[in-house]
Amino acid sequence: MALRSSGSVVWMLTGTFLVGVSGYVYFAVIGHGRFDAATAAALSATYLLSNILGPGVFIAAEQESSRVISAARAHPGDLDPPGPGGVAPVGSGVGRSTTRRLALICVALGILTLVVLGLCAPVLLTNVLDGDVGLVLALVLCVIGSAAVYYVRGLSGGQQRFRRYAATTAIDGGARIVGCVTLAALGSTNPVAYALALCAGPLAAAVLTGPGARPPAPTPSPPAPSAADLARAVSYLLVASFVSLAMANLAPVIVTGMSGTNPAAATGFAAAVVLSRIPLLLMGPIQALILPRLTLAAGSGRLADFRRDTLLGLAAIGGLAVLAAAVAAIAGRWILTILVGIDDDRIGAGLLVLLTVSAMLQMAVQFLQPALVAVRRHRLLVVAWICGGLAFGLAFLVPLEPIDRGVLATILGPTVTLLIELGTLRTTLAGARTGATPHHHGTSTFDR
Incomplete structure (x- = not known):
């Protein structure tokens, strides 16, 4: 099992590495004049914007697919009552009917996203996309491809078929x-061609890996989660993931659209944000790997394992933060100059x-x-992200230079969200430890 787990991590990191490198390649080829x-x-x-309209929307469907399938794997013989927020609990039957409903949810999310993009297109064209309709069409392609590929990833992650999951990211x-x-x-200077090359990746991955993806075998524990249960859970996660990706990517877009922003400085700030997000590239495979594990631990009442894995993950992130900040201070400006060819004093160490x-x-x-999803605290997860999103937006009202507002927003938003998440998880685990009964006859420790 350990060897299999290690191999899965290697495959996942390889695929994620290629996705991450693709972003830096894109910035390198559109830079340097x-x-x-x-x-x-x-x-x-x-x-x-492609990060917001792709992962920002559809990772919600992936995570709920993974959670539902993993929960059924944990206790296939149980028959649980609905959990908090109407979210389908551990032990619900999962088969073709459930995965079909998840597919329909992905389609519905895709249509909704395209409608919103269409409504926002006039403002984006005027203030952000330099009036180029082709860039909007590239984003449409990104939405369509993401709807398909994140469905495949949800099935693969829930069944722990991580090589197929990694194949989607690598392609x-x-x-x-x-x-x-x-x-x-080829010496192309057509901006739409580069945008299409960027946004075609998810669709290529879905076309090449989708035919091999298959629904899990039905479990002997009907009823399967209803369409309403799945839609409700996905809607909670949609808000969380959308706000998450918006906070990670929207600041440079807002700065670009603000009056008084120098276009060259806006490009440099966007490149700096992308450069600083290198550690975040690890989160895709980490979330896909950790969600089934935490769901199994939570559903089985193994609170010690759940708490240990969560604390180890946070400790590793803390150590990585120190290292990443040191690299940014020492070599960040040099890397940014090599990457994009911008050496602007406003983008300092x-x-x-x-x-x-x-x-x-x-x-x-x-x-x-994933820890909060595993214990079915979808609603409070949404509360945390909404509060963080409000803090993120309010930061742009502070009377500072546009880039300084962007930096403040990227720090304030996730800080507020993190504090609420930590408080929610601590309260949930404390309640489960002091007042829970063992998982028996379908009653989960966290169904309270």
């Missing part, structure tokens, strides 16, 4: 890298360190999300 400042800023915003990142490098080698700290706060927040 290939485009004028306004076009480069629009292309930078396209990358950040996604590889397609982006090949597309961008090919365009650069201090700013890079602060952005790195904000990224590590985001990492801690995203690590705790």
Whole structure:
């Protein structure tokens, strides 16, 4: 089992590495004077918006798929009552009917996202995307591909088929890298072509891995979660994941659209944000690996294992934060200059360190999300993210320079969310320890 787990981690990290590198390749090929400042800023915003409209929306469906399938694997013979918030509890039957409903939810999310994108398109074209309709069409492609590939990832993660999960990320990142490098080698200066190369990755991954994905075998414990239960749970996670990715990526978009922002400085700030988010690249595979594990521990009443895994993860993030901040202080400016070709005094070492700290706060927040999902605290998770999102937005009202407002927002938002998450998890575990009965006949420790 240990060897299998280690192999899964390697595969997951390899796929995530390619997705991460693809972002830096994209910024490298659109930088170094290939485009004028306004076009480069629009292309930078396209990358950040693709993260919000892709993972920001559809990772909710992936996580709920993984949780439901993992819960059924934990206690296939149990028949649990509904948990808090109407979320389907451990032991619910899962088979083709459930995965079909999850697929329909992904389709519905895709349609809803496209409608919202269409409504926002006029404002985006005027203030962010330099009036280029082709960039909006690239984002449409990203939404369609993400709806498909995150469904495949949800099935794969819940069944712990991590090699297939890793294949989706590797193909996604590889397609982006090949597309961008090919365009650069051909000397292309068409901004839409680069945006399409970036946004086609999820669809390529879905097309190549989707046919091999299969629903889990039905468990002997009907009824399966209803469509309403699944939709409610996904809606909670949708709010959480959307606000999460918005806080991680939206600050440069807002800064770009603010009056008085220099386009070159906006591009440099966007590149600095992306550079500081290197540690966050680890969160995709970590969440996919840790959610089934925490769900199994929570459903079986193994609170000690649950608490140990959570604390070890937070400790590892703390150590990584110190290392990442040191690297940002020493080599951040040099890496940014090599990556994008921008050497702007407004993007200094201090700013890079602060952005790195904000990224590590985001990492801690995203690590705790699967823990709260595992104990079915979906509603309170949403409360935490909404409070953080409000703090993030209010930071832009502080009378500072646009870039300084962006930095403040990226720190304040995740800090508020993290504090609420920690308080919720501590209260939940304390209540389970003092007043719970062992998991028996379908009654979960956390069904309170």
